[in-house]
Amino acid sequence: MTDKPRRPRRGLTPPVVQEERIVRKAVGAAAVGNFAAWYDFGLYSYLAVAVLNRVFFPDAGPWTTALALGAFASAFLVRPLGGFVFGWLGDRFGRTKVLAASMLMMAAATVLLGLVPSYGAVGLAAPLLVLLMRMLQGFAAGGEYTGALTLIAEYAPDRRRGFFGSRLELSTLAGYALGAAASGTVIALLPADDLLAWGWRLPFLLALPLGLTGLYLRMSLEDTPAFRQLMERSPALATMSVRRAVQIIAAHYRAPALVAAGVTIAWNVTNYVLTNHVPAYLSGTLPRHGAGGADDTTVTALQVGTMLLMMCAIGSVGRLSDRIGRRPVLILASSTLVLLGLPAVWLLREGLIGQIAGLLIMGTSLVCFAAVSPSTLPALLPTMVRYSGLAVIFNVSVSVFAGTAPTVIEAATVATGDLDWPGYYLVGAGVVGLASTFFLREHAGRPLEGAAPLTSSSELPPPPLSPEGVPLEYPREERGEEP
Numbered sequence: 001m002t003d004k005p006r007r008p009r010r011g012l013t014p015p016v017v018q019e020e021r022i023v024r025k026a027v028g029a030a031a032v033g034n035f036a037a038w039y040d041f042g043l044y045s046y047l048a049v050a051v052l053n054r055v056f057f058p059d060a061g062p063w064t065t066a067l068a069l070g071a072f073a074s075a076f077l078v079r080p081l082g083g084f085v086f087g088w089l090g091d092r093f094g095r096t097k098v099l100a101a102s103m104l105m106m107a108a109a110t111v112l113l114g115l116v117p118s119y120g121a122v123g124l125a126a127p128l129l130v131l132l133m134r135m136l137q138g139f140a141a142g143g144e145y146t147g148a149l150t151l152i153a154e155y156a157p158d159r160r161r162g163f164f165g166s167r168l169e170l171s172t173l174a175g176y177a178l179g180a181a182a183s184g185t186v187i188a189l190l191p192a193d194d195l196l197a198w199g200w201r202l203p204f205l206l207a208l209p210l211g212l213t214g215l216y217l218r219m220s221l222e223d224t225p226a227f228r229q230l231m232e233r234s235p236a237l238a239t240m241s242v243r244r245a246v247q248i249i250a251a252h253y254r255a256p257a258l259v260a261a262g263v264t265i266a267w268n269v270t271n272y273v274l275t276n277h278v279p280a281y282l283s284g285t286l287p288r289h290g291a292g293g294a295d296d297t298t299v300t301a302l303q304v305g306t307m308l309l310m311m312c313a314i315g316s317v318g319r320l321s322d323r324i325g326r327r328p329v330l331i332l333a334s335s336t337l338v339l340l341g342l343p344a345v346w347l348l349r350e351g352l353i354g355q356i357a358g359l360l361i362m363g364t365s366l367v368c369f370a371a372v373s374p375s376t377l378p379a380l381l382p383t384m385v386r387y388s389g390l391a392v393i394f395n396v397s398v399s400v401f402a403g404t405a406p407t408v409i410e411a412a413t414v415a416t417g418d419l420d421w422p423g424y425y426l427v428g429a430g431v432v433g434l435a436s437t438f439f440l441r442e443h444a445g446r447p448l449e450g451a452a453p454l455t456s457s458s459e460l461p462p463p464p465l466s467p468e469g470v471p472l473e474y475p476r477e478e479r480g481e482e483p
Contacts, residue, residue: 086143107211114204166318262436
């Protein structure tokens, strides 16, 4: 085994041609499973302030919201461990098998969370069980997102990796939106007593059919072209130790790993402030400080509306990055946070119109990060350590800096009375994003590290015709075969 994987020599390595329908099937399988996983993972955050704080932490006084969000943050303590385990397995045994396992674990933990008895029924055991289920969700999430990200990147044609990568985040937003809509529906339709007694459980139980659908799609999918090439070229890599994988990254990919960590931090701080802290900020924090805010129904409507707009734009932003590159889009996202992060938070305290404007500013930055990061991060590491390396880098970055953001912001606000803490986080994330993008090498349109150039059948020129006008086969070189 060499110390560093050799890069295919562009122009000499024939491209691999993948059937367009297979590309779309792979993207769909990853996206549907990801949709179900992030519906599961996001449910807790939408119900935490409105319901779950009263169900599981009824005697905590002013710290009720902070404790409920602390249980949310507990999932991030084990995400790096989950990423380590699932990532190592994914680099050894293939992407699709491991993604099916993470999907099954996530769905099971979510359904069980919906069955946990209340604090009034079992006392302290209730929040402890919630903590356990959240940690199981976090363990599964550690392998879920980076696995789906790796699978799509390794199936997507080089010239359209930005567009297909944006499909993954489209599914994430759709999962969060469904979670918010399901939560808002039970909150709006059920009387308070019914909501606290049993109604909050219904969205969690919906995880079962969603998870089974994602599991079926992933189990029916062949592994990625890049992974198959790796196994054909170097089958002994299936036995590579964790220590050896770490040595390869530390010796040859330290700079790309740091860039990946920085982009992940900027992207996910923005994500968790917008999707997880802002609902609590508007419906809980601001009213407690006499600064306006909004009721739970309005907050849910604002969140769903913001995410729907992002869903409409994300594909176009991903396609744009295939044309102009990833770096310009990431620079725009980071600059928006630096310049407008604090004004966006100030606007949240200025009534409904201000809240819409503040959410649109945050959403603009987040959609730029979300559209291009799924195609940017996998290009930084080679196939042999891509899943495991990204799983550890991504999950450590998210767990330490992003997933804890809602809890730290809430605790700092309670302790200091300063309502600008979300803005401080956003500005800091923008600075990290700009610094990381400065050192990022542009990868748009290029083959992934350690893989042959990849195209799809839809990108091939029209086949040659016989004198009678009958389509002929492509030359072997165009089909990616050796002459």
